[in-house]
Amino acid sequence: MASRRDFIKISALGLGAATLSGSVAKATTKGVFGTDKLNKLMTTRTATYCEVCFWKCAGWAYTDGAGKIKKIIGNADDPHCNGRFCPRGTGGVGMYNDEDRLKTPLIRVKDENGNQTFREASWDEAFDVIAKGMQKIAKEHGPECMALFSHGSGGKFWGHLLKAYGSKNISAPSYAQCRGPREVAWIGTFGEGLGSPEPTDIRDTKCLVLIGSHLGENMHNGQVQEMSDAIDKGATIITVDPRFFYRCG
Ligand code: SF4
Structure with a gap:
């Protein structure tokens, strides 16, 4: 450790x-x-x-x-x-x-052999393509047929756009996989959610149990610093890691 x-x-x-x-x-x-x-x-x-x-x-x-x-x-x-x-x-x-960092919009096109590729475009052209595509979807199928599955703060802008467009179908993979069940369980048990990052008191813990997750690997900065402090203060760390389970015989 x-x-x-x-x-x-x-x-x-x-x-x-x-x-x-x-x-x-x-x-x-x-x-x-x-x-x-x-x-x-x-x-x-x-x-x-x-x-x-x-x-x-x-x-x-x-x-x-x-x-x-x-x-x-x-x-x-x-x-x-x-x-x-x-x-x-x-x-x-x-x-x-990074020289490979995406710095300009890319529009998908087909080359002369029919293969899909991308060409660089201006922001005005890219926004026009997106707007026309979204208007077509809304007209033919209804705005609710467009959904957002995002992660990170950049997704918030798309969330506002989708609400203005007329769709409430906005979700995030992190909500389904970890935040959602934890949040709902806390609201049901304590009457309020944890939020994010969660307000833990790891620094003063005497025994920290990590099940299916390891703070050191996740490297959530403040938590790892607190965990290191707790170790220096003599805390016991118990890790239940499914990757170490194996069947004998
Ligand atoms: S924990 Fe590391 S990667 Fe995450 S926000 Fe802080 S500095 Fe960035």
């Missing part, structure tokens, strides 16, 4: 994989990633948040003189991250700068 120190080391490795230049990367973890030092190195910092997962840690994006994002770090005032992104969030800079 990783101690708090191990977790910090793992996070620091993720930070090291980001785009800091050589001289900076040689300094110690503590010195390198302090906001004071970053403020001196980069020209601009902008408040942001990470959406690599639903934990949505608040952070700071550091930009160089050319306006290029060089680094993202956690915001110390956010209790979801306590100033420290997990390695996935820190890697957000790599996702942002």
Whole structure:
């Protein structure tokens, strides 16, 4: 089981994989990633948040003189991250700068051999295609025949659009798989839902039982930091992991 120190080391490795230049990367973890030092190195910092997962840690994006994002770090005032992104969030800079990142709409077309492919399009053209398609569906089948199955905050915009369009058929895979049953059970048992992220008190627990899920693997930042603190304070961790079950004989 990783101690708090191990977790910090793992996070620091993720930070090291980001785009800091050589001289900076040689300094110690503590010195390198302090906001004071970053403020001196980069020209601009902008408040942001990470959406690599639903934990949505608040952070700071550091930009160089050319306006290029060089680094993202956690915001110390956010209790979801306590100033420290997990390695996935820190890697957000790599996702942002990835040369294969989709930056323009693509419209599906057929090539001369009849194979489906995509061509780049302007936003105006893409919105026209979507609007015409949606109007056709509404006219021929009714707006309720269009449904939304989304995840992440980007889906909210589509949710507003679908309601304005006339369909209430909006769902999310996370609701069916985990949030929904948990929320309904809590409302039935305690009279209110848990919300998300759920307000747990892992740091002060004496015994943490994880069934079919492992906080360390899910890497929900604040929870993992709390779990590491609990381990340092002597908590017992019991994990029931179906992947380790096997039949003998
Ligand atoms: S837990 Fe990690 S991936 Fe999720 S929002 Fe926070 S920094 Fe991003």
